[in-house]
Amino acid sequence: xVGGLILNQTYKKDFFVLDAHTHIGASYLTCYFTDKRWxxxxxxxxxxxxxxxxxxxxxxxxxxxxxxxxxxxSEAVRRYPDRLIGFVRLSPKxxxxxxxxxxxxxxxxxxxxxxxxxQDGFCLLREPMLELIYERAAKYRVPVLIHSxxxxxxxxxxFADQAEMFPEVIxxxxxxxxxxxxxxxxxxxxxxNLILETSIGGVISPKSVGKDRVVYxxxxxxxxxxxxxxxxxxxxxxxxxxxxxTRGILGETMAGILGIKPKKAVR
Amino acid sequence: xxxxxFIVDAHQHITVGSYIYASxxxxxxxxxxxxxxxxxxxxxxxxxxxxxxxxxxxxPMVDRVxxxxxxxxxxxxxxTKQMNGKVIGQYVPNVFEPPDVxxxxxExxxxxxxxxxxxxxxxVSAFPxxxxxxxxxxxxxxxxxxxxxxxxxxxEFCTPMLFAxxxxxxxxxxxxxxxxxxxxxxxxxxPAMRLAENIYLETSxxxxxxxxxxxxxEFGAExxxxxxxxxxxxxxxxxxxxxxxxxxxxxxxxxxxKSAAKIFKLPMP
Numbered sequence: 276x277v278g279g280l281i282l283n284q285t286y287k288k289d290f291f292v293l294d295a296h297t298h299i300g301a302s303y304l305t306c307y308f309t310d311k312r313w314x315x316x317x318x319x320x321x322x323x324x325x326x327x328x329x330x331x332x333x334x335x336x337x338x339x340x341x342x343x344x345x346x347x348x349s350e351a352v353r354r355y356p357d358r359l360i361g362f363v364r365l366s367p368k369x370x371x372x373x374x375x376x377x378x379x380x381x382x383x384x385x386x387x388x389x390x391x392x393x394q395d396g397f398c399l400l401r402e403p404m405l406e407l408i409y410e411r412a413a414k415y416r417v418p419v420l421i422h423s424x425x426x427x428x429x430x431x432x433x434f435a436d437q438a439e440m441f442p443e444v445i446x447x448x449x450x451x452x453x454x455x456x457x458x459x460x461x462x463x464x465x466x467x468n469l470i471l472e473t474s475i476g477g478v479i480s481p482k483s484v485g486k487d488r489v490v491y492x493x494x495x496x497x498x499x500x501x502x503x504x505x506x507x508x509x510x511x512x513x514x515x516x517x518x519x520x521t522r523g524i525l526g527e528t529m530a531g532i533l534g535i536k537p538k539k540a541v542r
Numbered sequence: 543x544x545x546x547x548f549i550v551d552a553h554q555h556i557t558v559g560s561y562i563y564a565s566x567x568x569x570x571x572x573x574x575x576x577x578x579x580x581x582x583x584x585x586x587x588x589x590x591x592x593x594x595x596x597x598x599x600x601x602p603m604v605d606r607v608x609x610x611x612x613x614x615x616x617x618x619x620x621x622t623k624q625m626n627g628k629v630i631g632q633y634v635p636n637v638f639e640p641p642d643v644x645x646x647x648x649e650x651x652x653x654x655x656x657x658x659x660x661x662x663x664x665x666v667s668a669f670p671x672x673x674x675x676x677x678x679x680x681x682x683x684x685x686x687x688x689x690x691x692x693x694x695x696x697x698e699f700c701t702p703m704l705f706a707x708x709x710x711x712x713x714x715x716x717x718x719x720x721x722x723x724x725x726x727x728x729x730x731x732x733p734a735m736r737l738a739e740n741i742y743l744e745t746s747x748x749x750x751x752x753x754x755x756x757x758x759x760e761f762g763a764e765x766x767x768x769x770x771x772x773x774x775x776x777x778x779x780x781x782x783x784x785x786x787x788x789x790x791x792x793x794x795x796x797x798x799x800k801s802a803a804k805i806f807k808l809p810m811p
Contacts, residue, residue, distance in 0.1 A: 307729065308752045424725065453725040454747070475725060475749050498749045502783035506776055513775035 291537035292327045293526035294500065295472050296420060296449055296492030298335035299351055300344045303394050303422065304497040306336045313496045315351030319358055325501045328526065328540040331420070331492075331533075333362040333389035338396075341366055345375065349383045358540060360533060361385035362420060366395040367404035376408060380415045386533050388412055390421045392428035399433035409441045418445040418532050424453025424476065435462035438469045445532050449492065451476030460484055470532065473524070474503055478510050481520045490529040547781065548795065548811050550802035551595040553691060553720055553744050553769030554629075556583075558617035559601030559609075562666055576617050580624045586773045587628055593799060594808050595773065596691070597621060598632040598661035606667075608636050612647060612655075619655050630806055632661035632691060637675045645678035652686045658806055662692040664699035671704040672711070680712045689716040689805050691744065695724040702730035709738030716740050716805050718767060721747030728753050735761055742805065744769040745797070746780065755788050763793035767802045 300312050315332075322330055332351060334344020341364050352361040363379035365372050365388055379385040388408065392399055399405070399421070412419050423429050431452055438446045451471040452459040459476075463469050463484040471479050474494035481489050493503040504525075511521040530537045556579045561567045568575045586592075601614030610616060618631040633651040635644055651657045660683055664671045671692055683690050694700050702723050709717045722743040723731045728750055735741050735757065743757055746769040757766060770780050784797050803810045 304728070304750050305752050308750075308756060450725075455725055497751070499751055499783045499786035501786055502749070502779045505779035505782045509776045509779050515775070 290522055291526040291530070291539060292329075292491070292504065293529045293537070294322070294327050294330040294493050294495070294504075295447065295490045295529045296474050297330045297332045297495045297500075298497075299332055299347055300334045300340065301336040302494060302497040303335060303391060304494070312336065315347075315354055315359065318351070318495065319355055321495060321500050322358065322540075323542050325504055327500065327504065328538065329358055329360060329530075329535075331360045331362050331387060331529070333364045333387075333420070335364070338366065338394055341369075341395075342375070345379060348385075349379070352384070357538070360387070360535070362387040362389040364389045364391070365408060366391075367397050367402050367408060368395060372404060373407060373411065376411055380411075380417060385417075386535075387417050388419045390419060393422055393425040398427055399429050400436055405437070409437070409444050413441060413443040416534070418447050418470070420447040420449050420472065423448045423450050423459075424455045426456075431456045431458040431462035434469055435465045438466040442466075442468055444468060445470060447472050447490065447532075449494070450474055451479050451489075463488060470528070473507065474498060478507055478516075478524065480510075480515060481523065486520075487523055487528045487531065489524050490532075491524050491526070545785075546591070548799040548803075549590075549592045549768060549781070550799040550806070550808065551592055551770050551773065552718065552767040552802040552806075553746055553771050554595045554597045554773050555600050555771070556597060556617060556621060557600050559599065559614040560604040561600050562604060572617070576620060579617075580621055583621065583625060583629065583773065587625075590777050592628075592773075592777070593811075594628055594630065594803070594806070596630050596632050596659055596802070596806060598634050598691075600666075602634040602636060603661075603663040603666045605636075606638060608639075612651065615651060615655075615657070618657070622656065630658040630808070631656060632659040633657040634661050634663070635679045637662075637667070637669050637673075637679065641675070641678045644675075645682060648679050648682040649685075652682060652688060657688075659688050660690040662690060664704075665693050665695055665697035667699075669699060671700045672707040676708070680708065680715055683715045684712050687714065689718055689742075691718040691720050694719045694721050694727070696726045702727055702734035705741055706734040706737040709734075709741045713738070713740055716742055718742045718744050718805075720744045720769065721771070722753070722757075724748060732756060732760065735765065741765070742767055742801070745784065746771040749783065751783070751787060758787070758789045758793050758797070763789065763796035764801050764804065766797045767805070768798050 363385045447470045449472045472492040474492040493500040510516045558575045599614045622631045744767045
């Protein structure tokens with residue numbers, strides 16, 4: 276061999292890892308390429324392989340699959356209550372969206388809401404139903420994870436505007452703008468209740484947006500969960516992140532948002 | 543995980559002179575910036591064991607009017623000299639100069655300065671990839687049979703469709719689609735590759751596993767080149783992404799290094 280690389284595998288046992296963004300079924304970015312649908316068993320197996328203790332999971336796939344996928348997430352969370360945290364995927368275009376929200380949060384114990392403006396055809400700040408969803412998110416004290424980086428549906432300035440309008444709601448910008456939006460850092464600085472999730476978009480330094488404002492997510496099965504996680508470790512190993520910042524990004528910040536106690540999985 | 547890969551990074555840059563974002567321009571002299579780049583490259587190669595890389599300078603892409611004959615490409619010549627064969631240079635032409643001048647300088651770069659490839663950044667430089675102003679560059683690439691790496695994205699200047707158009711016009715030139723459409727034009731990548739056999743993909747900037755798997759299945763791993771858009775410290779994560787693809791080990795070996803080695807005529811293990 277000429278050259279060669281051995282990965283510096285530094286999955287430290289004492290870091291609690293909570294993946295803030297995963298799917299069962301499919302994802303927005305896989306469903307148009309493949310009919311494959313991923314199961315809860317496959318997700319947990321992947322978490323075990325990568326050293327991920329817990330994951331926030333929502334259903335993904337085609338827009339008409341939303342209700343079916345929410346049910347699958349319920350089953351998954353019941354099967355793996357110590358590993359998976361349910362997020363309900365909601366489309367404000369559906370007439371019973373608030374009923375679904377109430378049901379999954381109150382009855383099924385889901386701890387968050389997932390919105391996909393691009394796929395479900397609505398625009399942040401231009402969809403009146405969102406106000407009712409956010410009012411309930413505030414009432415139930417659950418975060419709202421929203422796809423980002425795709426104008427005109429969901430760009431950073433819109434996140435900051437709505438976070439300003441609903442200061443009691445935690446908004447999580449999935450993908451941190453998809454590396455496509457140059458207003459992410461400035462928008463996050465405007466409001467304290469806007470959190471940046473790392474999948475695809477990469478790790479934005481807490482030094483530029485503040486402590487407890489960045490959370491690790493993979494958007495699995497879109498990406499390699501291991502690669503997305505390795506990016507966080509790579510930043511740490513390069514000295515870009517302190518251990519405290521790394522711990523926050525990997526899981527402790529998200530655990531705080533969800534109101535759960537960080538707990539290493541028994542694998 | 544423990545495998546030692548033969549890695550060729552098909553997409554690297556130095557920043558000596560101008561940069562896209564003014565706030566990130568190194569606040570040191572050009573000489574000092576180059577010295578720091580050389581130092582970083584040497585340390586990076588030693589740390590990660592990468593076999594070869596293909597490098598261009600950002601400055602000639604950004605500057606609309608060049609300050610020297612080759613607008614900053616000279617720094618890449620110096621880097622390649624100091625890297626003892628580990629680095630090959632990619633020349634960035636200024637397509638806004640008169641066609642004869644573009645042709646003359648590009649040929650000079652290949653023939654006399656030792657550049658082994660061309661790098662275009664239509665988004666940053668603001669020209670459509672298939673515009674006639676770029677033809678002199680491709681004429682020289684065709685003459686010397688060297689590859690052209692271009693940024694791709696949903697910028698109107700470098701969508702995958704424009705790759706197909708210029709690739710069909712120059713079938714003898716390997717055209718590498720840097721970032722493979724980035725985060726939005728996923729659905730253009732495979733159709734563009736179907737139109738032109740001389741389109742190759744470079745993996746940085748895209749993280750969609752299923753798209754890469756589809757490309758390998760339909761076109762073969764020889765048409766996929768590993769890249770970082772670095773050099774940077776995220777190399778282990780970028781390698782992990784390729785390791786985790788649902789393709790054969792042999793395919794991964796091609797992606798990691800053999801495909802680029804073949805195109806850039808580098809020795810393979």
